Amino acid sequence: MIFTEREIEYLGGQRIGRLATLHPNGTLQVSPVGFRYNQELRTIDIGGRDMAASRKFRNVLANGKVAFVVDDVPSVDPWQVRCLEIRGWGEALTEAAGSNAPLPGPIIRVHPRRIISFGVDPGNPSAGKRDVPEA
Incomplete structure (x- = not known):
């Protein structure tokens, strides 16, 4: 499993993330x-x-280097931060592939290679920093 169940639940509850690409x-x-x-x-x-006309799409098309972060602060008293950082490679697709593609194309598809997670799945020893094996 690439993501823990709680990480998947967290991703499903968020709407905005930040994508880093290399020009x-x-x-x-x-x-x-x-x-x-x-x-x-x-x-x-x-x-x-x-999307296909964006700089980020062209950056991914040129070299595939990406990082993606989703984070939030669900409480300030007590202070609580949650973060899921995904490092990997990206595909610039003119049409979403896969029978259950959640978004129509064009899209950027991020394939995780390293996941850094904190505050999302506390108490789970498989969460934290981990590498994702090549598929």
Whole structure:
């Protein structure tokens, strides 16, 4: 399993994340994006208006390097932060693939290779920092 059940539940309850991509000239771009967890493929699918014309789409098309973060502060008293960071590789797809694709294309599909999780699944020893085996 790539994500724990609580991480999947957390992703399902959030609407906005931040996608980092690498521009061909070496600069980084971070963009707020809408997303959905693709249960069939165990990926993060990112969509949006005019996605294929966006710099982030072209960056992913050029090199596939991505990181994605979802976080929030559900309480300030007591202070509580939750974060799920996903490092991996991205695909720039003109149409969403998979029979249960949660978003229509064009999309950016994030394939996790490393997951850093805190505050999302406390008490679970499989949460935290972990590498995802190649499929």
